[in-house]
Amino acid sequence: MAVFRKSGMVWGVALLFVLVLAVGVSTGVAAPKARVAVVFATGGLGDKSFNDSGFAGLKRAEKELGIESQYAEPQQIAEYETLLTQFAQTRKYDLIVSIGFDQADALKVVSAKFPNQKFAIIDTVVDAPNVASYVYKEQERGFVLGVIAGLMTTKTGDPRINPEKVIGVVGGMDIPLINANIAGYMAGAKYVNPDVEVLYSYVGAWADPAKGKELTLVQFNQGADIVWQAAGRSGLGVIKAAEETNHYAIGADSDQCYLAPKNVLTNGMKFVDNTIYTAIEQVISGKFKGGIHVLGLAEKGLGYTTSLVPADIVAKVDALAQKVISGELAIPDKIQDVEAWLKAHKK
Template sequence: MLKRVLLLLLSLMLITTLLVGCGGGTTEPETPEETPEATQPEAEETAAIKMAMVTDVGGVNDQSFNQSAWEGHQKARNELGVEVNYVESNQDADYLPNLEQLYDAGYDLIWGIGFMMGDVILEAAEQNPDQKYAIIDNAYGDTPSNLVGVLFKAEEASFLVGYIAGKMTETGKVGFVGGMDFPVIHGFHYGFMAGVKHANPDVEVLVQYAGDFNDAAIGKAIAIQMYQSGADIVFHAAGGTGDGVIEAAREQGKYAIGVDRDQNDLAPDNVITSAMKRVDNAIFNIAEELKAGNFPGGGTVVYGLEDGGVGIAPTSDKHVPADILEETRAIEQQIIRGEIFVPDNEADYNANY
């Protein structure tokens, strides 16, 4: 009897052992610790390019090339995300300290607006070889690698507005008012005279330089004198001094031709066209190259009719007859193809016209 009981107990113990060995327990398996995901490094934010400009004495609201330059900066801010700023100069002595102020502020590219700043920009570039600089309306024989000069074939746009003036004058007299007697302004002067002569060789061109880019009173006085001498259209390349030319045209009921930007808004009934110099586009283009890592330092970039760097104002059709505008467009293509020579100095003008 005892032997049977012992055998039964042994059998029960064996069955229990087999059940446990086969996983018959009810304990849930431990959940393995989750392996943390590899932390991805955050994309490094690219710092915005910083670009600023120093105006000449005309100031940022000169209705001319300083204003156009600032519009180019604003376009770079809006379309390229460039951080922009400007410092105004009240006198020539402000140029160097203004450049130093922007250098100390850490701007990637510093612009000087106008050939009057040519020497100080060059000096700054040579003293700060790791700083990038650019200048409007100036070029150098030996340009440092951290500096780029930007020039415009202003004579080409001036030829076109000269042609318009030569075709539209009713008195046979037109005028040209220059700011200061410098080579940059000579391009406007002789390009305009060549365009007038191409349109009508019998038209007389009155010429006077104001000796200043920021004296509207002088510009007005010169223009009034020209109108009283029989001119009915006066073209200016004189910065803020040219504002006086346009004011005189409005008061005298005559025509004026603007410069650098479309100046029709200054006197909608009197500014018939403008010889535009697309400083805004040049500033934007250089900013775009800088952002792409292709700063064109060490040389000069030149813009003309062929690449849209100069041209006549889009509002020209308000006052210029359609047939004259059509002729002007044809002449533009002839200039681009090299079929018409456009002078930018007295010697070339005298030799060809």
């Protein structure tokens, strides 16, 4: 009796095993093109910025590329490493994506522990052979916005535009990334109109809207009528100043028109959705490569919104953007190189 019961149990276990195998195989048949896991930044979904944009890209990849995706919304920084590890441990995902620069520490550790797992990180660099780091050609975005502002400042019949040919940009900090934006902006404005003067200043902080507003008011007083904010949260002050004095501001990273619908001329966009889509596409087509991937206009990693931009200017901007995409125009990324570049590209 005891023996029978025991062997019955053995059979039961064996049957269960077969069942599990069968289930495993049957799900294997309907395997998706790729499995992708995403660890979002702690802001979580619903931030109307980085995370939401990344999520949109993931959903588009699901629909158009036939991938299967899984994601995690960590509530604390301490969770990043665990979540990345848990995804990697399953050895089931073709790509694991980290959204946002504050995951760099965690990804550095986890990518070293799982050298055969492919990772991607957006907006910062993790130097490891199995990590693809996606960053942006900031100067190309600056160029497009410079072209728009340079053409716009000579318009007449718009109360927000003054007769002076002066435009401005307020940067967050005097660092290479922001200066690449400013260099592109200057190059763009002076390329379409050599007489335009470009003012620039730095807030020195990413979260000081009051100072951002002060600096913007100073630029308006010096004759500027369009000021771009490349200053994170400090840039909210730039938009506020434009609204209060009825000038134009240009937003950054995401569509900020809702802040001042009559005064935000356009926005310099970072398309996280396109970036994540590109990363997934590269894995599927076998083109995944560790190292730094710089995305610009051509890769649709950067761009602008048409918002309040008149149609004739949109046409001109798009034509010039095409030249950047084709490689005909290589935009300088240092402010001191702008003069020489303009001389070389005189029309």
